[in-house]
Amino acid sequence: MQRNEIIEFVRGLDGVLTLEPHPGDGSPEIAWGDTFFYYAPDNVVPRTQPFATIVTKDYPDDATSRLNRPDTFRVNFFAGKDAFLDRPGRTPRDPAPADTDPSATDTLIAHPVYGSQGWLAVVNPGLRTETAVRELLRAAHDLARSRFERRSGNDRADW
Numbered sequence: 001m002q003r004n005e006i007i008e009f010v011r012g013l014d015g016v017l018t019l020e021p022h023p024g025d026g027s028p029e030i031a032w033g034d035t036f037f038y039y040a041p042d043n044v045v046p047r048t049q050p051f052a053t054i055v056t057k058d059y060p061d062d063a064t065s066r067l068n069r070p071d072t073f074r075v076n077f078f079a080g081k082d083a084f085l086d087r088p089g090r091t092p093r094d095p096a097p098a099d100t101d102p103s104a105t106d107t108l109i110a111h112p113v114y115g116s117q118g119w120l121a122v123v124n125p126g127l128r129t130e131t132a133v134r135e136l137l138r139a140a141h142d143l144a145r146s147r148f149e150r151r152s153g154n155d156r157a158d159w
Contacts, residue, residue: 001125001133003054003073007035009134010052013141015041015148019050030059039144051144052077052137064102064112065123075133076111076121077140084110084118087132092118108132 011018017040021027035054040046053076058068065074084092087108093116102112106126111119125133 001130003035003056006054006075006125006133006137010037010137010141013138015039015145016141017043017045019045033057037141039141039148041148046148048144048147049078051140062113065121066103067123072105072124074121074123075125075137076114076119077133077136078118078143079120079136079140080118080143083136083139084120087120087136092116 007018010016017038019027019036019038021031021034021036023029023032033056036050037052038046038048038050054073055062055067055076056073058066066072067074079087081092084090088096088110092110096110096115100109101107102109102121103123105124106122106128108120108122108129109115111117111121115121120136122129122133
C-alpha cells in the first residue's frame with residue numbers, strides 16, 4: 001500500500017477530517033509531511049487525538065521504527081482493547097515480545113510508543129497486512145465516531 005492509497009481510503013469514510021501539516025500553515029515543523037485523521041463531521045478539528053495517523057519520519061521520542069529510511073512511513077491506528085486482543089493476542093498493557101522489531105515492514109505491531117494505550121502500527125504496509133490495515137482503519141474510525149456521538153448526545157436512535 002502506498003501512502004496516498006491509505007489517505008484516499010480513510011478520506012472515503014464518512015465524517016473524516018484529514019490534516020496534512022506543511023510549511024506556512026502554522027503547524028509545528030515536526031509534523032510537516034505527516035497525516036492526521038479525525039472523525040469530525042462538522043469539519044472542525046476536535047479536542048481529541050486523531051483516530052489514525054501516517055508518520056513519515058522519526059520523532060525525538062519515537063525512532064525505533066527507523067522511519068528516516070528512504071520511502072518509509074508508518075500507519076498508526078487506535079485499535080482499542082478488543083481489536084488489540086484479536087490482533088497481537090495480548091492486552092495493550094502486556095509487554096511486546098522481546099523479538100518484536102518496530103522497524104520491520106509489512107508487519108502489524110503494537111505502536112512502539114502508544115501500544116500500551118491500544119494503538120497498533122504497520123511500517124510500509126504491503127500484501128501481508130493490507131487487509132488488516134483497512135479493517136483496523138475502519139474500526140478506529142468507528143470507535144472515533146462512537147465517541148463523537150456519545151459526547152454530542154447523538155447515540156440514540158430516532159424514534
